[in-house]
Amino acid sequence: MxxxxxxxxxxxxxxxxxxxxxxxxxxPLGVNIGQFSLLRNIRRMEPVSLTDLAHKxxxxxxxxxxxxxxxxxxxxxxxxxGEDQREAMLTIAPKGRDILEKGAPLWDGVQDDIEARLGxxxxxxxxxxxxxx
Amino acid sequence: MxxxxxxxxxxxxxxxxxxxxxxxxxxPLGVNIGQFSLLRNIRRMEPVSLTDLAHKxxxxxxxxxxxxxxxxxxxxxxxxxGEDQREAMLTIAPKGRDILEKGAPLWDGVQDDIEARLGxxxxxxxxxxxxxx
DNA sequence: AGACAATCCGGGTATATACACGCATCAAGA
DNA sequence: TCTTGATGCGTGTATATACCCGGATTGTCT
Numbered sequence: 001m002x003x004x005x006x007x008x009x010x011x012x013x014x015x016x017x018x019x020x021x022x023x024x025x026x027x028p029l030g031v032n033i034g035q036f037s038l039l040r041n042i043r044r045m046e047p048v049s050l051t052d053l054a055h056k057x058x059x060x061x062x063x064x065x066x067x068x069x070x071x072x073x074x075x076x077x078x079x080x081x082g083e084d085q086r087e088a089m090l091t092i093a094p095k096g097r098d099i100l101e102k103g104a105p106l107w108d109g110v111q112d113d114i115e116a117r118l119g120x121x122x123x124x125x126x127x128x129x130x131x132x133x
Numbered sequence: 134m135x136x137x138x139x140x141x142x143x144x145x146x147x148x149x150x151x152x153x154x155x156x157x158x159x160x161p162l163g164v165n166i167g168q169f170s171l172l173r174n175i176r177r178m179e180p181v182s183l184t185d186l187a188h189k190x191x192x193x194x195x196x197x198x199x200x201x202x203x204x205x206x207x208x209x210x211x212x213x214x215g216e217d218q219r220e221a222m223l224t225i226a227p228k229g230r231d232i233l234e235k236g237a238p239l240w241d242g243v244q245d246d247i248e249a250r251l252g253x254x255x256x257x258x259x260x261x262x263x264x265x266x
Numbered sequence: 267a268g269a270c271a272a273t274c275c276g277g278g279t280a281t282a283t284a285c286a287c288g289c290a291t292c293a294a295g296a
Numbered sequence: 297t298c299t300t301g302a303t304g305c306g307t308g309t310a311t312a313t314a315c316c317c318g319g320a321t322t323g324t325c326t
Contacts (some may be wrong), residue, residue, distance in 0.1 A: 005260070006240070007247050008148070008155045008166050013191055014263040015144040017284080022141045033141050034312070051274065058146055063313050065275070086274040086321050105138070108315070113266070114140050122262060127138070129259045130147040132251060149313080167282070184304060194281050198305070204283070219291050219304040 007133075021114070025106045029099050030074070036103050038067055042077060042090050043100060048089040071096070140266075153246070158239045162232050162260050163207070169236050171200055176233060182220040185211060204229070 022033035031039070041057055042048060050068065054061040068090055071077045076096035082089040092100070115123045155166035164172070174190055175181060183201065187194040200224055204210045209229035215222040225233070249254045 003242075006155075006166075006170060007244065007256070007259070008151045009170050010260055011144065011148040011151055012167075014266045015141070015148045016191075018141045018144055018266050022139075032311080033139075034145075037139060037142050049274080056148075059312090060314050061168050061275080062277085062315080065277095067312070073159060084322070088275065111140065111274080113139075118265060120264070122265070123140070126140070126262045127143055127253070129255060129262065130143045131150050132255070133147045133247070165281080182304075193284050194304080195285080198307095200282070201271090211318080212299080217292070221305065 022107065022110050023056070025110045026103055029103055029106070031076070031099060032043060033107075034067065035076075036099070036107065037073075038064070039071065039076060039092070039096055039100055042068075042071075043092050043096075047082065047089040047091045049082065049089055051087075053090065086132075127131070151247070152192075155207060155240065155243050158243045159236055162236055162239070163181075163230060163237070164209070166240075167200065167239065169232070172204065172209060172225070172229055172233055173199070175201075175204075176225050176229075180213075180215070180222040180224045182222055184220075186223065227233065 006048055019033055022036075026033060026036055027034075028082050038053075038057065039052060045053060045056060047076050048056075050061055050065050053068075054064040057064065059067075065088070068077065068088075069126060074095070075093055078091050080089050080091065081087065118126065152166055154167075159165060159169055162169075171186075171190065174186060178186060178189060181189075182192055183198050184203075187197040192199065192200075195218065198221070201212060201221075205212050207228070208226055209232055211226050213222050213224065218250065230238050252260065
């Protein structure tokens with residue numbers, strides 16, 4: 001029985017499911033929710049080093065580095081160097097800004113759908129609960 | 134702003150965090166929460182084919198196949214064949230039963246910790262909300 | 267200036283996950 | 297029985313994620 005009540009497993013299932021909602025909405029743009037979200041974070045901190053970005057998104061630096069490399073190959077960001085030659089500085093590329101603009105309403109749509117299905121009350125509850133974990 | 138309220142991103146963060154709780158607790162046994170949970174599911178359906186198991190845990194069949202191969206290498210399960218030669222039938226190996234026994238109290242510990250921190254009320258709420266997504 | 271520690275990154279390794287493709291096997295109908 | 301279509305798997309490919317190690321750069325103290 002324990003598997004049906006494991007907080008971790010239930011969280012994973014929910015995450016996969018919800019991720020697919022966002023992924024499907026963003027599919028026309030050729031990016032998934034992880035990439036889109038990372039792009040948004042980069043825009044907010046631009047220009048930003050891998051270490052700072054990793055700290056912000058609470059992911060391992062090497063993970064962010066590899067994810068960033070995908071965005072670079074898609075020509076959505078540029079990876080350059082700052083004054084400190086050790087740092088890889090990330091900046092949004094023109095195509096990236098385009099994706100950010102076009103993706104915003106798509107993202108809003110999914111977000112609204114979820115809140116409509118749960119109701120604002122429960123949506124808030126969920127976010128609060130997730131933050132408490 | 135939007136990144137801080139994205140249901141998907143918040144779910145991912147929470148999932149990573151909570152996964153690490155379980156992973157740390159199970160670390161002495163050399164398995165993570167995903168492997169432990171899969172093992173429990175296999176035990177419950179034993180002997181079970183990859184397709185049936187995948188359907189049960191709501192993961193892609195190829196994913197379950199690869200995860201199972203790891204469990205096989207750890208000698209926690211055995212992968213044989215049923216009457217239908219196409220099917221890969223999974224059964225728990227002795228070492229797997231050992232892990233299941235020793236892991237149960239460790240899993241309980243984390244589960245209890247989480248419920249204690251949230252309170253039974255909120256813990257239930259969380260599970261309900263996750264199911265509604 | 268030189269030595270040493272701290273910091274930043276890339277790459278290796280491993281697991282988790284999904285999708286698409288092709289091969290083997292089985293089942294059903296001609 | 298033979299052909300076909302359905303079913304079950306394994307593998308290739310790609311992304312996501314973490315941990316560890318080693319190399320390069322920077323900062324600091326003597």
